[in-house]
Amino acid sequence: MANSLDDVLNGALRVLDKYGMEFFSMRRVASELDVQPSALYHHVENKQTLITLMAGKIVQRVIAEADLAAVAHQLRAAMLAVRDGAEVVATATAFRLGQSELEAAIAEHSTPDIARTLLIYVIGHTQATQLHRQASELGLIPLDADLDDSFDRGLRIILN
Incomplete structure (x- = not known):
């Protein structure tokens, strides 16, 4: 059975x-799906497209x-829920890969x-x-217990 884009x-x-x-690569994704790397290109043009998706x-x-504070907290939680989620979103945003629907909605x-400043922060x-x-x-390093509070302080500065 062929894989879908969602797969x-x-x-x-x-x-x-x-x-x-x-260590993310197209070869690893193909291996995870038990297919040849070329099979991925039926769904995505390249790695950058995959990262955008x-x-x-x-x-x-x-x-x-x-x-906007609630939006910022939702976005932060969504990225924190995925290992290196913020790096994936940062990469797509920094290179302006695809249209940022979230940025436009904000x-x-x-x-x-x-909207742009809030997203970048x-x-x-x-x-x-x-x-x-x-x-x-x-x-x-020891865990900095102030990370969540510092996020809120910065967010208040931006929104004020």
């Missing part, structure tokens, strides 16, 4: 969870609303500049948080 995305997210973004899947349940409740802080937590789990 490829789910397999890619499993590979991300196992290996992290540093993964980013979309990570943030798909975030609902843009007038309460802009409908604010302005394009506020949430992605950046979440990426730093994930990296910090991973280093802490490896015993390289």
Whole structure:
């Protein structure tokens, strides 16, 4: 039975969870799905396209609303739920891979500049948080208990 695009995305997210973004590759995704790497290209043009689709899947349940703090917390939670989720979303956002539907939806409740600034802050802080937590789990550094509170303080500064 052939894999669907959703199968490829789910397999890619499993590979991300196992290996992290540093060791994420099309070959690993193909291996996860027990297919040849060329089979993936029936669904995605290249790795960048796959990362863009993964980013979309990570943030798909975030609902843009007038309460921008709630949106920011939803986005952060969605990215924290996936190993290196913030890095995936950051990559897609930084290279402007695909249209950012979430950014456009947030802009409908604010302005394009506020939406962009909010996204960059949430992605950046979440990426730093994930990296910090991973280093802490490896015993390289002590866990900073202030990560959540510092996120809220920064968010208040931006929204004010």
